[in-house]
Amino acid sequence: NAGVTQTPKFQVLKTGQSMTLQCAQDMNHNSMYWYRQDPGMGLRLIYYSASEGTTDKGEVPNGYNVSRLNKREFSLRLESAAPSQTSVYFCASGQGNNEQFFGPGTRLTVL
Amino acid sequence: AQSVSQHNHHVILSEAASLELGCNYSYGGTVNLFWYVQYPGQHLQLLLKYFSGDPLVKGIKGFEAEFIKSKFSFNLRKPSVQWSDTAEYFCAVKPGGYQKVTFGTGTKLQVIP
Numbered sequence: 001n002a003g004v005t006q007t008p009k010f011q012v013l014k015t016g017q018s019m020t021l022q023c024a025q026d027m028n029h030n031s032m033y034w035y036r037q038d039p040g041m042g043l044r045l046i047y048y049s050a051s052e053g054t055t056d057k058g059e060v061p062n063g064y065n066v067s068r069l070n071k072r073e074f075s076l077r078l079e080s081a082a083p084s085q086t087s088v089y090f091c092a093s094g095q096g097n098n099e100q101f102f103g104p105g106t107r108l109t110v111l
Numbered sequence: 112a113q114s115v116s117q118h119n120h121h122v123i124l125s126e127a128a129s130l131e132l133g134c135n136y137s138y139g140g141t142v143n144l145f146w147y148v149q150y151p152g153q154h155l156q157l158l159l160k161y162f163s164g165d166p167l168v169k170g171i172k173g174f175e176a177e178f179i180k181s182k183f184s185f186n187l188r189k190p191s192v193q194w195s196d197t198a199e200y201f202c203a204v205k206p207g208g209y210q211k212v213t214f215g216t217g218t219k220l221q222v223i224p
Binding site: 031033035041042043044045048050056058059067077090092094097098099101102103105106 | 117120145147151153154155156157158162167191201203205208210211212214216217
């Protein structure tokens with residue numbers, strides 16, 4: 001039982017490059033989330049998926065797209081990376097009113 | 112839309128001191144409330160949660176929190192902190208029946224031996 005897994009752990013991009021962050025959970029949770037964490041700003045919700053087949057914008061969706069590929073997987077795509085997207089990205093999953101379970105994070109640097 | 116305020120950004124305490132971290136939220140309906148902890152270099156882990164019932168909830172490692180509905184608050188407490196409690200603490204709110212979760216900006220706790 002791996003919980004929530006994320007790949008890659010680290011990534012360096014040049015401005016304008018694209019990439020996809022992968023997330024998978026094995027807890028059969030309906031809901032999945034993508035957050036970014038920046039110093040002094042806490043966790044800010046980028047997108048979430050309340051159930052398979054649905055996605056909704058969070059607080060900071062600009063510059064990102066998501067895909068809920070199936071119940072297990074929820075990917076985050078940066079089409080044209082910008083330095084402002086340098087951050088640590090966390091994926092999480094949850095069920096109903098219960099708590100979220102977080103992945104180990106991806107540290108992304110955009111030069 | 113809901114929001115969460117954590118007024119203490121950085122707290123420094125000596126070992127054995129008592130801790131109270133503030134958390135206020137804005138949302139008029141039923142809420143589920145959470146405190147998470149993030150140790151250096153790690154991901155967030157749940158400390159405790161409140162859904163309903165007794166407003167005083169106990170979590171792991173001696174932490175507790177009290178839900179005061181009239182004040183829209185969910186403050187975290189610990190009677191005696193240890194050096195190992197050095198971490199960042201996040202309050203979060205999830206409106207009942209909805210899946211969108213909002214986090215506060217976090218409080219960094221530094222415990223001095």
